[in-house]
Amino acid sequence: QTPRTCASPSISPDAFSATKFDYVIIGGGTAGLALASRLADDHSVQIGVIEAGVYHPIDPLIDIPGNVGVGEGHPDLDWAFKSVPQPGLNGNQMPVPRGKMLGGSSGLNFLAWNRASSAEYDVWNQFGKGVDWSFNGFLPYFKDTTTTYQNQTNPFPGIPANETKADFDPNFVGFNGPIQSSYNNIYPDPVFPYVQSLNNLGVPTNANPDNGSASGIINSRSSLDRTRGVRSYAVEYYCRSVSQKNFKVLTNAQVTKILFSASGQSHGSYTATGVQFVSNGKTFTVKASKEVHLSAGSIQTPQLLELSGIGNATLLKSLDITTLIDLPGVGENLQDHIFAGVEYEVKPGVLTFDALHNNATYAAEQSALYNATGTGLLSTFDSTLTWLPFHFYLNSSETTTLQGIFEKVPIQNGTSQSLQHDIQRQWLQEGVVPQNQIVLHSGGQLPPINPNSSYFTAFCGILHPWAHGFVHINTTDPLAHPVIDERYFDNDFDIQAVLSCIKLLLKLQDTAPVSDIITNRTSPAVDIQSDEDLINYIKSNAMSSSHPIGTAAMAPRELGGVVDADLKVYGTTNLRVVDASIIPIIVGANPQQTIYAIGEKVCTFAVFFPEPGGFFLAL
Template sequence: MPFVTAAKIQSHRIDYVIIGGGTAGLVLAARLTEDPNVTVLVIEAGTHHVEEPVIDVPGYMGRGIANPKLDWTFLTVPQKRANNNVVLQPRGKGLGGSSHANFLGMFRPSKEELDALEVLGNKGWNWDSLLHYTKKSETYVPVPISDEDAEKYAIKLDPTLHGTDGPLKKSFTKEWPKIHESTFLAAESLGVPKNPEPSGGRNLGAVSALISVDPVTAKRSYASPAYLEPNLHRSNLLVLIEAHVTKIIFEEAAGLQKAVGVEFLKDGTVHRVVGVQREYIIAAGTFQTPQILELSGVGNPDILHKFGIKPLVDLPGVGENLQDHVGVSTIVEVKPIEVTVDDLVDPELAKKHEELYKEKQEGFYAMIPASGNIFLSAEHIGSDSDVKNWQEHMHTQSTETLAKVNPALRSGLEKQYAIQRELFASKEQAQAEVLQYVGHQPVPYAKFTPGKHYNSFFCALMHPLSRGSVHLASSDPLASPAIDPNYFANEADLDLVVHTIEFALKLNKTPPLDALVIGPHIPSKEVLEKGKAGLEEYVKANCGPVFHPVGTASMLPREDGGVVDATLKVYGTSNVRVVDASILPMELSCHIQSLTYAIGEKAADILKSEHFPA
């Protein structure tokens, strides 16, 4: 029985403390406790979600957003280049973290992007290594599909690229929306081919989403049921829930800071865990990992002094280099050729599909409304002169960021930009993504009219040039951090999003998709009549994230502004590591969920090799 109380922790000999029971944290805990002689304590601020339909039912995806039980519901600081808007930044709350809240798509980046991690100074972090660990995390479960449908929806997987015995289940949807096929054919007419196997290092083109759904149960497969619940019998796996870590306690030893305890708040009382035998691992995610580091005295001394925190390790990269895919939705009204999410406002139809899901694991709720994605190169969305202009903006001096004045951060960012220039020059690398949502995507800037049918394209930038930050907003550890994506700090980002919207608008006017489109919903006709200037204002007024934040504890050399080394150890400490998506120094052309599992798997082997060598 792994769930413990704060009082009972002290009676256990603990080898590792993992701060955060999210995606990577649970992977790491499960793998380390495969050795019965290793005891791991996971401290999670949220709770354990069991039989929660909003999480489990694929067709309910997105319903947990802004639910305080399921979502941290973070907000940005006002975005000065986006009409001073405060933008919602959802993050999964509870065991499983954002793996219980994501939109289920399991997309991988390109080979060159992952190899770039090694180029940036991280030995052993490359395509081959991370493919191995991604496969280790998963089991692909085939669902029946006819040869005709496989051709329509671009499905021809290479079995050697997918896992066969990992904890996480992934599959294709059992039913396909008809408009999906029309979208892919229109994309082909615009020079974007279907890509029936995007998981092998070439993700460009129109692809059908592999989703983290177990087709046998028709339920979401995520970190908690995949990695935690099968191991609840392990006496060496301890889980403390609804406990908020406030800081790590350090002592200096041999010129480094050694963690000697962790402090947490539970039920209004402050507790400490001390005497941990090996290491403290922060797995709190891109927004909360830098917050914990700063509360513990690790970070930029100028920021720490503001909040009365004694600097213990001078690491200016903590909380810097924040990146996320940024974009905006376009929606058109379409002919009612099939049942979509739009029809489920009818209570009788919704009830019918709920019963179908319960009885046969079929119907609308067994699938997701977002199963088609189009990954575009710079060539697809811009002219040669556009690409040249974007590349000319790939320099630190073109971006308003702390890296302009901090030599270490500037060095690291210039190295990132050098890689981005190469990626932009390639016709094989995705720079934008058009995410199809069959129906009216629930966005605050567009109203749904019952009885009408819609098709949505969310237009997102894959490799933003802007860099933001996450820092303390208060010395109160329960306060949300100050999240600043710094949207459009590099003006090329705005232009790139506008060009992606223009591609989506063109897609809607291309056969055979055009035959299904009745007319524009958003952007409105009035906005479209203003041309590029109208689209720029539309983006600034309505932009938001795709919920893939990375970079705030970057895995880079320390002299390049890095926070952790290639073994994920925090610089200046002897026994603290970070294991989550915050270590990724550059945004990737994928949905980062699949890579976060791989980070947890690789981290487990790193720790095993250091502490328990063969």
């Protein structure tokens, strides 16, 4: 592996603090770096990014696909938050990994590169008016963010022979963006039998999930530079702009407060003038003459808003924080995908990722191959993802039962939940928008694991859970972790939707060709059979897919919205939130492509390039 050649950030906190910036961006993560790099394309404006983590020009825990997941919990890479104990998880706390590095969570994630069905974006225009957040409104930015690697085939079962060549439609995918996306070129042995068995259970393969219809089994591309076999992440945006004089990135510095004009409100709105930050125990401030952009992610964006006096006045008062803007929606509307898994032991000779741990000779060969060529099993991570509308695997009476259960979920008054409920009701009636996702992992993930055996695990989760949790501060210490409560499985719909999908995965053991490659089911244990026992199993073993969104949501202010369609915080003239927090209703996709696109899209209305050479502020 060779290090990235772009220069490391070198500005000192003193020099950063003394610089006159037009835009200050809090958080050099997924959306933050996409936004900063595009803003810096106008060389007449000064862009300053403050990131709490550091730049890793080379780090096997980030770069090597075979190490995906290993960096979680590492103090140099992960904030390692934790939820409060969850009654819906039989009292367990859920780890909440979030990338703490230049690149943010895009440096920690599982590489899956995809987007949701068009209907899922089209409804965003009901939450914010004046900017087109529909699928078509997103499309140019999905494309701008990506370089799609073309010299590959998609060999999945169920794809007609004439479509296996990766012949991408330029109307839907990009070829010049900073993030590389590619298919795997090696697949562990369970992948094709697993896809065939799902096909045999009635779930079709989808060769073109980028065009707005995501349902079916897909061979997801990965955010992976196939030429080197390494992760491609938001640092590519940093490298794109780092040599420019108008682009400064300060790392190892944590923002503790957003600062507002001392003169207070003007025409009913506050103007952000800069931020306060700490670096190596010393406190600094830095000014922004045009805008402050908050891109600290779904957990820390609401934390910083509250620390700065923007949030629920009752909560702020209880902590002796002066309320500047009473916005009760700050930190609310937290939504996340929740999963449970079924694991099968495979017959000897079936190659899975377990071979990297239980076969020293094979592991050494793969390591040598990867080091020499960037190929082999270490250059891949599982890419088999399945999007399921209920009718793909449930009969109409079972689907109707789930719809009935959904009708009874509690709706919190004064929030956007009634709008979300109407939308999900329509999705359930139409059956087009997927409701479950299945993720295949070609290896052992769930106890009990015999270190000499090999496995595959299929995780099934709910894509539009009804659980709405929160993130709030409970102290004025800006370096403390906020309180996170996702309220997983606090309603019957979420648990029943996962239960029904787990039952589909249990059918795999008797469905060829999976039945030909397995010896037995190891999790849930074979004596766990009744719905009651399966629900208990799900609650005790559930895992988050680490997709928290919605904690500074775009929605009308009277419905608990925090930002308008321009992503500007209500009651401010120039503070925008640009990250996963603004997503109004959770998308049925792995969200990184959407979040990069949010960063890309904001530049079109935070600034406006009318004609080549021309430039003015639109707002």
